[in-house]
Amino acid sequence: MKRLAACGLALLTALALTPGTASAERYSARYVLAVTDDSTGERSVTTLNCAPAGGAHPGARAACDAIAEAGSIEAIAPADGVCTMEYRPVTATAHGHEQFEATFGNPCVLRLAKGEVFAF
Numbered sequence: 001m002k003r004l005a006a007c008g009l010a011l012l013t014a015l016a017l018t019p020g021t022a023s024a025e026r027y028s029a030r031y032v033l034a035v036t037d038d039s040t041g042e043r044s045v046t047t048l049n050c051a052p053a054g055g056a057h058p059g060a061r062a063a064c065d066a067i068a069e070a071g072s073i074e075a076i077a078p079a080d081g082v083c084t085m086e087y088r089p090v091t092a093t094a095h096g097h098e099q100f101e102a103t104f105g106n107p108c109v110l111r112l113a114k115g116e117v118f119a120f
Contacts, residue, residue, distance in 0.1 A: 028049075028050070028051045029048075029049070029050040029051070029064075029067070029096065029097035029098070030047070030048070030049050030050075030055070030096045030097055031047065031048040031049075031055075031094050031095065031096040031097060031098070032045065032046075032047055032094070032095045032096055033045065033046050033047070033048055033057065033092070033093070033094050033117065033118060033120070034046075034092070034093045034094075035090055035091070035092050035093075035107075035110065035118050035120075036090060036091045036093075037088070037089075037090055038088075038089040038090060038091055038103065039088055039089065044120060046058075046120045048060055048063055048064070048117075050063075050064035050067065050068070050097075051064075053065075056120075057120055058119075058120055059116045059119055059120070062115075062116035063115075063116040063117045063119075065116075066114075066115050066116050066117055067098075067117060072098055072100075073094050073098055073100040073114065073117055074098075074100055076113070076114050076115060076117065078112050078113045079112050079113075079115060080112075081108075081111075081112045083105075083106060083108035083109050083112060084106070084108065086105075086106050087105055087106065088105075088106040088107070089103050089104065089105060089106070090103070090104055090106065090107050090110055091103045091104075092104065092110055092114065092118045094117075
């Protein structure tokens with residue numbers, strides 16, 4: 001009987017800790033974000049912390065909300081909008097809680113694709 005009680009207690013403890021750990025991990029995400037102009041090599045870099053929203057990113061709360069809503073930077077759905085057909089490729093990268101790298105036709109296309117995350 002004691003063994004059964006111990007197993008039950010261990011299971012309840014594991015279940016109680018698992019969601020909290022996942023939540024804390026998701027909301028304490030930290031990133032180093034960069035946007036590189038592929039033509040000139042010019043690079044902008046910032047930090048983004050989520051929980052609380054902060055870092056050097058000027059729109060930290062909106063960026064964290066977009067990531068949390070989508071589940072990841074990769075999963076952020078593109079917004080509707082119109083960009084010029086100018087070809088000036090930029091590469092966006094994120095390192096930290098999540099690894100992300102993608103190249104977009106120009107800064108406007110990046111903004112529509114990933115919203116506030118790379119708006120710095």
